[in-house]
Amino acid sequence: MPIWTTAAAVLTLSVSLGLAWTSVPGRKLTGAAIGGEPDSPNPSTPFRIGTNLDGVAYWSSALPFVDLMKSSGDWFVQAPYRWNTEEKVALDESGWPITIPRGRDGASRNIGLVVLREAGGADTPHTRYVVGYDGSGRLKGMDSQGMRTLKGSKPRQLIVETDAEGWVQLMITQTDPHGRGDFLRNIRVIREDLFPEYERGSVFNPAFVERIAPFRTIRFMDWMVTNSLFRADGSRAKWSSGQGWNANAAGELGWSSRPLPGDARWTSGVPVEIMVQLLNTTKADGWFNMPVNATDDYVRNFAKYVREHLDPKLNIHVELSNEVWNWAFPQAHYAKYRAESEDGKDANWMEWYGKRSAQVGEIWNAVFREPARGQGPPGRVRIVYSTQFAYKGLEKLGLETPRWLDKNGQHRRGADFFDEYAVTGYYGAGLSDDKQVAAVLQWQRDPDGGFQRALLALRKSIEQNNAPLYEYHAKRAREYGLELVTYESGFGERTPPSQHQNEDYTNFLIALQRRPEIYNLELANAEAFRRAGGSLFMNFGIIGKPSKWGSWSALEHINQKDSPRYRALISLTTKYNQDQKTRH
CATH class of the missing domain: 3.20.20 (TIM Barrel)
Known part of the structure; x- marks a missing residue:
């Protein structure tokens, strides 16, 4: 974690x-x-x-x-001698840039994209990647990184070859030049030796x-x-x-x-x-x-x-969030907010976590038409409750959920809806x-x-x-x-x-x-x-x-x-x- x-x-x-x-x-x-x-x-x-x-x-x-575009970084705007102008990039609903912003200073702009960088032994030097795209415009490798950009074997395709760093970085220098909404999109970045895998439909x-x-x-x-x-x-x-x-x-x-x-x-x-x-x-x-x-x-x-x-x-296995007990993460703060909203300022966030975990478990069990634990033969779904490894006793409120009542005022115990009790196993x-x-x-x-x-x-x-x-x-x-x-x-x-x-x-x-x-x-x-x-x-x-x-x-x-x-x-x-x- x-x-x-x-x-x-x-x-x-x-x-x-x-x-x-x-x-x-x-x-x-x-x-x-x-x-x-x-x-x-x-x-x-x-x-x-x-x-x-x-x-x-x-x-x-x-x-x-296979397609490295799926793990690429955020789009950013570049200007001469400026790596990132911090200007906003307008995107469509799938996350593709609609247009290149025009700078107030009148200087030209490009849209940059980091596809692979600083990835240790995964940055293989002098490696060729097939880059395909749809739409109208101009796309190329970043010249400043020593990449070579070559013409591909098909329309709307290019080949980029990395330098000794092995990094893959692209830039859009023009998109939708005729204003018809035909902006560059569906960019694919595939290592050349894996391109046959991509053409066969492989994702991984x-x-x-x-x-x-x-x-x-x-x-x-x-x-x-x-x-x-x-x-x-x-x-x-x-x-x-x-x-x-x-x-x-x-x-x-x-x-x-x-x-x-x-x-x-x-x-x-x-x-x-x-x-x-x-x-x-x-x-x-x-x-x-x-x-x-x-x-x-x-x-x-x-x-x-x-x-x-x-x-x-x-x-x-189904778990609500991750380490909801951990105040370094926003989910703990959200759980505290929900607990206090539902049960008052003295409510405990771990109890809310136990209750909501049980409710999530009920939904999964219902969808799979399986009973909760102890109410019939075990099914495919296992509902997970987690707690901190070193903090003995923290687990209790989420398991017991003393404030959780059904519509008839009867107590509902979170543990009755769980299958697994989870902790970390780090050694240090x-x-x-x-x-x-x-x-x-x-x-x-x-x-x-x-x-x-x-x-x-x-x-x-x-x-x-x-x-x-x-x-x-x-x-x-x-x-x-x-x-x-x-x-x-x-x-x-x-x-x-x-x-x-x-x-x-x-x-x-x-x-x-x-x-x-x-x-x-x-x-x-x-x-x-x-x-x-x-x-x-x-x-x-x-x-x-x-x-x-x-x-x-x-x-x-x-x-x-x-x-x-x-x-x-x-x-x-x-x-x-x-x-x-x-x-x-």
Whole structure:
């Protein structure tokens, strides 16, 4: 659950991940769990491995789509000697520029677009891309970036060849020259070697599908841009330093404002049609995060589409938003606003979250014609309730919902509508905290650069922090008859705020998660969760570039096929998921 936007968010991160580095009494893990292969699974306790997908952006190194236009950046206006004039670009309903603004200074203008940049090993130098488009006008690669622009083999097609940086950046220098509404649109940007895939109708990069295919469940939290709050018109609410998240102004998000396959880009949310297509391609269960302010109609129509188009052999996990307990995110502020609007100023936001999660669950169960948990045989839909890993007791109000009454004044308990109780499973030893900086800098003076002491600290964090917390939450889940799952897990360290300009500190943490010893730590963390009674272990990032903001992903770019972290996850999927696929 990386947070990129505010200083407050960064300070919240260590709490939200539950990465306490003080010793917590608990059962000691076996040597095999820390230093070797995991124990044999208990066949009576099904255990599965899944993964989240990294967010869609021009800097993403995952390159999930054949058409890179879908992950490109926002349009911006350029003038001579000015990269971005900050002038507004008028767009049609699908996000294509209607016209090029005329500057007040009388200077000529172009519209720029970053398609791929600063994406680590995904930026392949001297690579050719086929760019197709509809409409009238002129489109070319940005000359300032050393790109070559060549004529394509078909009308309204060109070839751009990247320079040594491997970046793809385009500019529109003319659009709709005759004023007939025939502006440039439906731009497609496809790597030349993948163009046959595009012509066959492929949406997904085959290499991306190959990397995620072993996982039993795919969570779409970042693909759905869940940690943003979208207004009723589909625009994104923004943080204000004076007001914070003005949640009460967001309104409710209706089905008509959802992302669509025909949108110019999917960076404000990947359409449900595309997510379902990926699940059908990989034969994985899906985990969808409903927007915190979605109307009942939005939830109902989303569920209907999934019911009608998802392979009936696949299951669905449904979660309201993501980490609604986390004040670094706007959904917590929205939940507080809704709780106080409905139940008064002393209402609790976590209780509202539990109630609304149950209501969302009721809608999904109704659409799939399945009973809530305990009221009949289990179906395909699993309703998820999540809480913070390190904050014992926070879970109670959302499970009990003491103020929630039906129309007859009878109490309704949120837990009666849930199937799964979810926490994070990050491991970390406080290396991300400013209080630990002096110790880490001292470690770096060791002959090995400090890695052995860091690895030992990570091992102890799994043994002394994660394992007992898994057991605590497993016990709470059993008390309510719920399955314990993680919604995110993995290596949880990132550069402390005070060291953001210290590249050596960042490089140390990046190198740490590349160490071969991390393989066994990944296994140990998952095994600690399984021994506590966990049933579904969800890795967080699968393909993403490491930085000072964190090394969240198991692979660093789409062209990387192996790493200690990825190898550990594949080992776990091989051991546990294959059996589940045969049972499914």
